[in-house]
Amino acid sequence: MTKDADEGSMKGKTVVITGGNSGIGKETAIGLASRGARVIITSRDPSRGGAALAEICERSGSAEVEVVALDLASLANVRACTDELHRRCSQIDVLVNNAGLILGERAESEEGIEMTLAVNHFGPMALTLRLIDLLAASEGGRIVNVSSDAHRMARAFDFDDLHSRQRYRSMKAYSQSKLANILFTRELAPRVDGLGITVNALHPGFVRSGFARDGDLGGFFGLVFAVSTRIAAISAEAGARTSIYLASSPEVASTTGEYFARCRSRRPNGAARDSAAGRRLWELSEELIGESLAPAKAP
Numbered sequence: 001m002t003k004d005a006d007e008g009s010m011k012g013k014t015v016v017i018t019g020g021n022s023g024i025g026k027e028t029a030i031g032l033a034s035r036g037a038r039v040i041i042t043s044r045d046p047s048r049g050g051a052a053l054a055e056i057c058e059r060s061g062s063a064e065v066e067v068v069a070l071d072l073a074s075l076a077n078v079r080a081c082t083d084e085l086h087r088r089c090s091q092i093d094v095l096v097n098n099a100g101l102i103l104g105e106r107a108e109s110e111e112g113i114e115m116t117l118a119v120n121h122f123g124p125m126a127l128t129l130r131l132i133d134l135l136a137a138s139e140g141g142r143i144v145n146v147s148s149d150a151h152r153m154a155r156a157f158d159f160d161d162l163h164s165r166q167r168y169r170s171m172k173a174y175s176q177s178k179l180a181n182i183l184f185t186r187e188l189a190p191r192v193d194g195l196g197i198t199v200n201a202l203h204p205g206f207v208r209s210g211f212a213r214d215g216d217l218g219g220f221f222g223l224v225f226a227v228s229t230r231i232a233a234i235s236a237e238a239g240a241r242t243s244i245y246l247a248s249s250p251e252v253a254s255t256t257g258e259y260f261a262r263c264r265s266r267r268p269n270g271a272a273r274d275s276a277a278g279r280r281l282w283e284l285s286e287e288l289i290g291e292s293l294a295p296a297k298a299p
């Protein structure tokens with residue numbers, strides 16, 4: 001049996017998937033709904049969310065699919081989303097932080113945070129910390145953070161130019177944000193251990209999806225990305241396998257703080273294993289998002 005064929009039944013489980021209206025997130029939703037989970041996708045656009053809901057129901061054969069609004073570029077919107085999830089759910093068994101973007105030009109979120117880092121790191125961290133009580137209410141809550149091997153392009157987390165004000169380069173901003181996903185995963189793991197919650201990060205592969213569409217990534221790099229996507233990328237369905245594996249497989253029920261690719265644990269780069277940087281990013285992020293969690297227990 002291949003590793004990804006070894007996923008558990010998800011009957012009776014509630015799963016929240018950010019960015020579930022497109023690409024890898026939508027295929028993750030279909031995979032988990034097919035295994036019996038109640039699936040709540042988030043979408044920042046109601047019409048895209050509605051269209052995805054219909055497709056997920058049809059392709060999974062499940063009617064237990066819902067949409068909630070979420071724009072990770074606004075911390076106020078993140079709070080509204082977690083309030084809505086508290087109204088709808090008494091527990092969340094799996095949170096898949098899948099939504100993400102890359103931008104050709106520098107932009108800022110509602111709170112003045114560089115947009116890539118806001119949507120890919122600060123928003124998901126705020127969402128996660130505000131949902132910890134619902135994940136703790138599950139027997140074995142799981143958090144799955146969709147990172148990327150693009151983190152390997154970052155030699156260290158750049159605290160000096162956090163908001164890319166001195167110089168903006170789209171790939172640098174993106175690789176920093178994906179590095180932040182792994183640093184966050186490794187810092188969060190010991191903090192939620194006592195609550196019976198696991199957290200792992202992953203690289204989905206190089207995937208044909210809606211990623212970097214509509215001029216999100218312009219210029220020469222955008223062209224190279226578009227051409228190589230056509231030639232070399234895997235389907236979004238294949239790209240969802242590691243997310244589905246981490247969300248559902250009994251094999252990883254107690255695995256935490258790790259980085260996966262192709263359903264196997266991999267060593268992230270040195271920058272992602274830098275615990276001092278992880279702690280510094282955690283503290284800075286807590287302050288910036290105005291959310292916190294009890295510190296890790298001493299070993």
Ligand SMILES: NC(=O)c1ccc[n+]([C@@H]2O[C@H](COP(=O)([O-])OP(=O)(O)OC[C@H]3O[C@@H](n4cnc5c(N)ncnc54)[C@H](OP(=O)(O)O)[C@@H]3O)[C@@H](O)[C@H]2O)c1
Nearest residue numbers: 019022023024071072073098099100148206207209210211
């Ligand atoms: N594709 C790849 O080769 C690849 C490789 C490594 C890692 N990844 C990661 O995989 C994840 C999923 O990407 P994908 O390839 O499936 O791309 P995608 O099809 O573009 O999906 C990205 C999702 O994120 C959502 N999103 C973007 N900005 C948002 C915001 N401000 N608030 C809330 N949601 C927002 C998008 O919503 P809209 O539809 O409204 O834009 C969409 O649902 C991302 O985290 C990406 O970094 C992708």
